[in-house]
Amino acid sequence: MEVGIFDILLLFSSLAISLAVVVPLAGVLVRFRANYNPKSLQLDPEDGPQPHTGPIINSYFGMFKRVYQLERLSGLYKGFMPTFLSTTAVTLVLLLAMDDPKPRHGRYSAPDTGVLGTLFYGILMSLIGLPTVILTYRSTTTPHKLPWLNLMQSLRVLLTPTERRRPWVLYLTPGLLAAEFAHVGYVTLVLGTLRRLLLPALSKPGIPTPSDFPPLRTIIYISVVVVSTVVLTPLEVISTRLAIQRNHALSEHNSVSQEVDGDAEDLPEYSPEEDVIGLRNEEDPYIGIVDCAQRILQEEGLRALYRAWWITMLGGLAAAFT
Template sequence: MIVELIALLVTLGITLAVTVPLNGALVRLRANFNPKSIQLDAEGNVEPHTGPVVTSFFGMLKRVKRIEGWAGLYKGLMPTLLETGALTGFVLVAWDPEAIRYGARAPNTGILGTLAYATIALILNLPAVVLTYRSITTPHRLPYFNALYSIRVLLTPTERRRPWTIYLTPGLLAAQFTHLAYKIVLVGTLRRVLIPDLSRADTIKADGVLFVKIGIMLAVGVLSTFILCPLEVIAAKLAIQRNHAAPEYNSVAQEVEDDAITGEEYAEYSGAEEDVIGLRHERDPYLGLMDCAKKVMQEEGRGALYRAWWLTAFASLGNALA
């Protein structure tokens, strides 16, 4: 048991060392506000876009390294580490300590059981997702061991006073749950119907029918990208949208008082004259999942909903055959 626990911790450490920079670049790419080059201002005059224009995953990775250095590549490490540890502990305690042998994966309890488990994990994990995405995209330098300062930077006064406001972020929970339900219910059900458990050699027969069924699942995985990738882009944009509230404003309006954050920014520290990404103005928030999709298409073009689509495609293929 001890050896297995140590092996799990080492594996998690290596995984985080590799995935945190990659996930950071992905989140930045999808959250980046990159409106069309020609826009109209409030008076109808042509106004060219002056923010960063980054359209590729590896281009974003290089931009982060150039502007923010290695420290910038590992932004979001602490919330990711806490999130991973909490979810791993949840699986081990709530389900079965023997799950440690399988990397603390979710138990195989059928479609409805898996959906119920994943929904609980989603609800518990949503604040961690918001903090991780915001810590990745904030221009401020966050200390690793000063949680109170980081919380003040990442959350608005409203969110600090009423933490449940995070769950009311317009469209975020809907986007996350739709993504989850599509993979588990639709793709999961089809996989169970078409192909056997590929991990059990005694259930596999190398015949033409099986290969056809596997081919169908691979096609479903690729086609799922058209649905899942926009949901992932929308979720990234909604997660970094900070919630404000005041008596004379609605739940996503600008605070009356300023947050008065005066911490050092990465651009100032590195001598750069620009931030890694551009962010949409908080005074014009997305009002929900569909509103976000509509505004992204209008302001940034349909292609913005498919940023790094190939990463979603790879994940979808893996999910289709898992």
């Protein structure tokens, strides 16, 4: 299929409109899940009790309101550039390499190659997209006003010297790949396999007809997708927490020990008087996916692992029938 100038303009216009809507909503979700809100007193290095002074936000819409109040419209579009660049790159690849003018927006959209082929595709896309996910989450949660057109200065703020010298360290972020792979594996092996068994028409070319949705099978599948929120939401919260946890100078005992980095000192902040969200102290990092889950439960409670669960559920239902 030949792609004309009009098709390209239409495609990128549609992309721009989509990002204008999606970026603020996704950015608020990242902040809500990243916000550190311990339920008890914390101890300082001298074991003295210190009350937590960060914001207490208990809902997605409460976080949306707080972001707008403190950072205004520009704050809602933090993380736009890495999202725009990565989405544009994927779109160009689809246009030039796959000759397909319709970009796939789904996280695990893949050619119909069977369960194992889809799993391999999902894992590969996770590996390719991991640096972008990290940069997007960190640019969304940083209090600093990053320059939109100065990539190197932004990288000096978002990445530690260790990460800039050895970019592959991003893949060694404790527990992050495990959380991402667990998410891909569950979506592909459990939900994907079940969809093929119960609603095979959705995996075939063409538009399904009402007869392709037997009531009992459809109800069973929808129920499983809804229940799967119990598994997928904690994985998404954990991935968010681990992605914003920076890797500092390597040492014998702690791969995230601190190093001096003053690259953000000259940049203004969106809200210098009050933090929009609270972030966990990097001097006491999560050391893996299990450790992250346990600490969130111990320090913040079960609700923290299920922040914005309804967004995960709605996303799962939307993806189930596309």
